[in-house]
Amino acid sequence: MNLRDDQIERYSRQIILPNVGGKGQEKLLKAKVLIIGAGGLGSPCALYLASAGIGRIGIVDSDAVELNNLQRQILHATKDVGRPKVESAKERLCAINTDIEIIPYKLRLTSENILDIIKEYNIIVDGSDNFPTRYLVNDACVFSKKPLSHGGIFRFDGQAITIIPGVSACYRCLFPEPPPPGLVPSCQEAGILGAVAGVIGTIQANEVLKYILGVGNLLAGKLLVFNALDSSFRQVKVPRDSKCPICSENPTITKLIDYEEFCQLRRKESNEA
């Protein structure tokens, strides 16, 4: 693969980095990244990955853009209200970078479809908004041995961890089970500052870029905890759990679980991802 002149110009500020170079740029252009959720986390993540020249970006979201999304979901514009998020995401990302391919998936991930979708990609970014999807994505990535960048936000708190199945702790090593419905307030009740989503979504993009380039240290085996009110970043250790229900030697979970049916909180809200 030889970089064209316009590609050398477009990516010049990262090609000159000693850890990137032309070779690194070629890795990015060949990479395939799946982003789950075109919302608060997926927006900044997708914008940076598209700008950096990730060759193929898949985006999964079943929702349409709402006016109250625009405060933090910076992929979408006022004119997009009512359109499917994957459509406006594709339009915005293609406008930034004509060099890359954007694959929209307007659907909700389930145990039936997830394995087929993720198998096409090198690394998965979870920017979803609910526990059923988060556990489904973790479990599917463990089964498929796909690296996963996990990010979560709640009011002024953010978390991020990178999961390399078989090597570093998975999400169930960290939190073995999702909370029962009703115990954790929904996003709509909780509220979120857009910039907090920006911080965590950007960290996820950075993890993906480091993974593809093979540089630096990933947040593998480490949970990054961000608090926006005191601008603090802390890391705690996340060892692999020898009793992990899914990634240990004797797993108790051997097939994908659709948690939706248990989750009354979600049912009460609109039935969308």
Next chain:
Amino acid sequence: MSIKVRIPTPLQKLTKDKADVLAEARDIRELIENLEKNFPGIKSRLCDEKGGLRRFINIYVNEEDIRFLNLDKTLLKDGDEVSIIPAIAGGAK
């Protein structure tokens, strides 16, 4: 012995919006009892009916998860910092 405890956003309603509180304790079990005394209701958010730690909330002494130390018998010493970190799911909506 005074231990600084970091309270996550979802539990700050119980600590009158305080993100950091001080607790007197020699181990995690005492710490939870001490927190419960000062902030009634917090124990049931951390522990299930049988007294075990809930599976979607972790407690860290400095950077270490107590599940990989000595669970609620994990000893505390002056200057230790305890963090309570719950699973959070927000992202897209």
